[in-house]
Amino acid sequence: MGDQPSSTPPDYHNVLGITKGASIRDVAKAYKSLVMRWHPDKHPVSNKIEAEAKFKAINEAYGVYTFIHIYIYIYIYICTHTYKQEDQSMYGVHDHGDNGGGGSRGDEYTTSNDFFKHRSVDNHFSSTPSPLSKSASRRNNSSTVFPTSLPKSISRRSTNSIMFSHSARRKPPPIEKKLECTLEELCNGCIKKIKITRDVVTNTGIIVQEEELLRIKVKPGWKKGTKITFEGMGDERPGTLPADITFLIAEKRHPLFKREGDELVLAIEIPLVKALTGCTLSIPLLGGEKMSLLLDDIIYPGYEKIIPDQGMPNPKEQGRRGDLRIKFLIIFPKQLSDEQRTDILNLLQDSF
Structure with missing residues (x-):
């Protein structure tokens, strides 16, 4: 078994x-x-x-x-x-929103060190203007109106649900523009006002052009590539959402200084005799001032002098600045007489 x-x-x-x-x-x-x-x-x-x-x-x-x-x-x-x-x-009415059934949440602002964004959060049922509302404004999508009562011919217990839904409108990719700033503007901060012209769809469906003045507050220490986004400020087209406009910070080339992170680099030419014997130099600063710098070291190729707290501000740490690095370009004589060569040889032959 x-x-x-x-x-x-x-x-x-x-x-x-x-x-x-x-x-x-x-x-x-x-x-x-x-x-x-x-x-x-x-x-x-x-x-x-x-x-x-x-x-x-x-x-x-x-x-x-x-x-x-x-x-x-x-x-x-x-x-x-x-x-x-x-x-x-x-x-009989279904909610296809994704905000959990709450009411209007108003405006939300997202702010970070390199990204400003403003977006409008509409009413719980709103996404695009509904044909049920004759007074819907072209600039406000939160005025969707629903019937106050259902027809008597529709049973309260009917299994055929009545659904008020809105077709999703496609949003084009953001429009990117360069915003050129000088090192002085990025060091001290500034206000940039930019006028744009964009297409707008009227209530009757006609496309007209409107001028908008955008105000950008550049914070001290912002770097190349920082993004500032204005949501929905691009051109409007029927059946689509207006695109966002994104400005990318670009640094204008400076005649004296070069930026490396939070540091500034300055190249100074110095004659060979001063490089060997020492001297006092007048050093320009980014703000336009000058400082006196005493050099009592021997300046050799690759030598750098660090000036603390004279670089770019750190946007994440208020009050903190980078350093100013001074690089020296030694100017060598192009010609020497035989007597000069002999004198230099007599002076330097015991130094090595």
């Missing part, structure tokens, strides 16, 4: 070594470990009977656990689906 299946299913909690509140992941992990441990092929002949019995009990326990949880999932799905259908049939 073959083995008869047990009439009572095994206690899968004890067989799998799990608690009653264990998650599906814990059960699967325990099952995988036990199956690998008690697989009959991994045990000698003397222990094969016990391994086969445990292996069978492990698989039966896992099967019982899986069946119970699948049954629970199906039951929950049926109950939820039935409740949802009745609820939708009761009210």
Whole structure:
């Protein structure tokens, strides 16, 4: 006679070594470990009977656990689906918004060190002007109107739900423009006013041109590539959302200074005799001032002098500035007489 299946299913909690509140992941992990441990092929002949019995009990326990949880999932799905259908049939209007059913949230402003963005968040049901509202403004999409009551011919319990939905309007990619700034403007900060002309769709569907004045507050320390975005300030087209306009900071080339992060680099020419004997130089600063710099070191190729806190501001740390690095370009004489060569040789031959 073959083995008869047990009439009572095994206690899968004890067989799998799990608690009653264990998650599906814990059960699967325990099952995988036990199956690998008690697989009959991994045990000698003397222990094969016990391994086969445990292996069978492990698989039966896992099967019982899986069946119970699948049954629970199906039951929950049926109950939820039935409740949802009745609820939708009761009210007949479906909300396709993604803000959780709240009211108007007003305007939201997103601000970071390199990105300014303003976007308008409309009413819970609004996305595009609805044909149900005759007074909808072309510049305001939050005036969607719904009928105050349903026709009497429509049953309150009808399964044919009435849905008020809006077709999604495509938004073109942002329009990028360069905003050139001098190092002085990026160091001290400034206000940039930019006038743009854009196409606007009127209430009658006619496209007209309007002028807009955009105001950009450049903060001290902004770097090349910083983005400032004005949402919805691009051209309007029927059936589409207006594009965003993004300005990218670009640094104008400076005649004296070069920017490297928060540091400024200044190249100074110095004659060979001053490089060897020392001197006092007048150093220009970015703000237009000058400072006196005493050099008592020997200036050699690659030598740099660091002036603290005379670089660019750090936009993330108020009051902190980078350094000014001075590089020296040594001017060598192009011609020397024989007598000069002899004198230089006599002076320098014992120095090396």
